[in-house]
Amino acid sequence: MxxxxxxxxxxxxxxxxxxxxxxxxxxxxxxxxxxxxxxxxxxxxxxxxxxxxxxxxxxxxxxxxxxxxxxxxxxxxxxxxxxxxxxxxxxxxxxxxxxxxxxxxxxxxxxxxxxxxxxxxxxxxxxxxxxxxxxxxxxxxxxRWADPQKVIGTINEWWRRNAASGKTSLLFSYAFGKAQRLIASVDPRIGPIFTHGAVERINDAYRQSGVKLPKTHYLVRSEKPDLRRALVIAPVSARDTAWTRRFNQVSTGYVSGWMRIRGTRRRRAVDRGFVLSxxxxxxxxxxxxxxxxxxxxxxxxxxxxxxxxxxxxxxxxxxxxxxxxxxxEGEAAEVGEVEAAEVVTEEAESNS
Ligand SMILES: [Zn+2]
Ligand SMILES: [Zn+2]
Missing domain, CATH: 3.60.15.10 (Ribonuclease Z/Hydroxyacylglutathione hydrolase-like)
Incomplete structure (x- = not known):
């Protein structure tokens, strides 16, 4: 042999x-x-x-x-x-x-x-x-994933509704790959897009490689910009840190393939889960x-x-x-995180 x-x-x-x-x-x-x-x-x-x-x-x-x-x-x-x-x-x-x-x-x-x-x-x-x-x-x-365009549509709709009521849309996603895919896909006319430093670093690398991303603003801890219509994209690791606790009126979302499942042991809540892998x-x-x-x-x-x-x-x-x-790391490592999150997605509801 x-x-x-x-x-x-x-x-x-x-x-x-x-x-x-x-x-x-x-x-x-x-x-x-x-x-x-x-x-x-x-x-x-x-x-x-x-x-x-x-x-x-x-x-x-x-x-x-x-x-x-x-x-x-x-x-x-x-x-x-x-x-x-x-x-x-x-x-x-x-x-x-x-x-x-x-x-x-x-x-x-x-x-x-x-x-x-x-x-x-x-x-x-x-x-x-x-x-x-x-x-x-x-x-x-x-x-089994739904059409990504549809998922992006539901994210846009969530963002638009939050913006209309003066709420910040805080979206957690993996910082390398998923975050850039989201930024490139959402409708930037709804409002400004702000990012956590971990996301913005990779955005820069993507732009240098010729990937077209809409304008994003790196959200520095010391600054207090108007975030009432903003979409803020941050890694899951930033949840429950001082960085995210600064937001007043906020709706939280989480984007991951793991949003397809509903964890039984739930400790922390996000308002919305979006299934995009x-x-x-x-x-x-x-x-x-x-x-x-x-x-x-x-x-x-x-x-x-x-x-x-x-x-x-x-x-x-x-x-x-x-x-x-x-x-x-990445989506593969997120399953533990998600089990800890109180997440019931509309997508998962209608599919199961
Ligand atoms: Zn990977
Ligand atoms: Zn992998």
Whole structure:
């Protein structure tokens, strides 16, 4: 039996033929990174290879000292005789599926991906391969996303109603990816958009990369602007801090795929939940796996046993890949937060 092209070692997914890792969780000599959420890279690697389209964000996330090499989407290079290329995964700016080819065998490590349109990043591109490594963050049949345009419509409506009654609309979302997608999608004619520093830093990187975002105002703690018609976008970590306690008349919202579920243990309230995810839902996971034409599927990051079992029952050879990332960052890490939130969404109500 020959060595598989990619296999787990103690640092991450390793390609022995090319002598590199993909999305390692421990420092390695050479790391290829699917995207800049912290559950997909380790600090202090010798070098990083990333999609050129996400270069500005990777610089912020990996640090000023990191040695970062970039490769534009679709352009193949050879690493020790292994052909490597990056292809859009539609998840966040610069997110990539990594295609690895050696002696006629093709593997694709998809990282996190979604199929719904997103004005802030290139759309997912299906890649034919023999072996496909898929994420499983929302790999349960209950996860089916509504049309993102409709969800944005309900957010606009909520904001408009709050603005009309002189209330600030305070929207919590993940600061890298989701926040920019929201800012690019909402209707900026309703009122001014203010941001928390964690969001604004990434906004800058997106703008430098050529992503069009409407004007946003960085909300400095010491200033007291008129926020009566404002939409304020902040990371979940800012909830219940002095930064958010400053708002007087306020309606709070939370945007996440996890808004689809209703937690039973609820402690803290937000007024509204909006179901919008940067990951594929159940149907899109299955569609994507089918489109790759792969016979062998490795499942990682999320509901691994559920998806693995379904695939094995439907003619695939599927295996779970246990990484050390199970509680990482981004949407994947938010489930605990959401369980603690008193959230019943209209969307979830009508779907269940
Ligand atoms: Zn991610
Ligand atoms: Zn992830």
């Amino acid at each position: 020959t060595t598989p092209l990619l296999q787990l070692d103690r640092s991450g997914l390793y390609c022995a033929a090319g002598d590199f890792h993909i999305d390692p969780w421990q420092p390695v000599k050479r790391a290829l990174i699917t995207h800049a959420h912290s559950d997909h890279f380790a600090r202090d690697c010798g070098s990083y290879l990333v999609a050129a389209e996400g270069a500005t964000v990777f610089r912020i996330r990996l640090g000023a000292d990191a040695l970062i090499e970039t490769l534009p989407y679709g352009q193949p290079i050879s690493i020790n005789g292994v052909t490597v290329s990056f292809h859009p995964s539609g998840h966040v700016l610069g997110s990539a599926q990594i295609r690895v080819e050696h002696r006629g065998e093709v593997w694709v490590a998809a990282g996190d991906y979604k199929r719904d349109p997103d004005p802030t990043c290139a759309p997912f591109e299906p890649i034919r391969c023999h072996t496909f490594i898929t994420e499983a963050t929302f790999a349960l049949p209950i996860y 940067d990951h594929a839902d159940w149907e899109d996971l299955l569609l994507t796996i089918k489109e790759t034409g792969a016979e062998r599927i490795y499942v990682t990051h999320g509901y691994v046993p559920v998806l693995t079992r379904w695939l094995n029952e439907h003619g695939y050879n599927a295996y779970g890949l246990q990484t050390h990332y199970e509680s990482g």
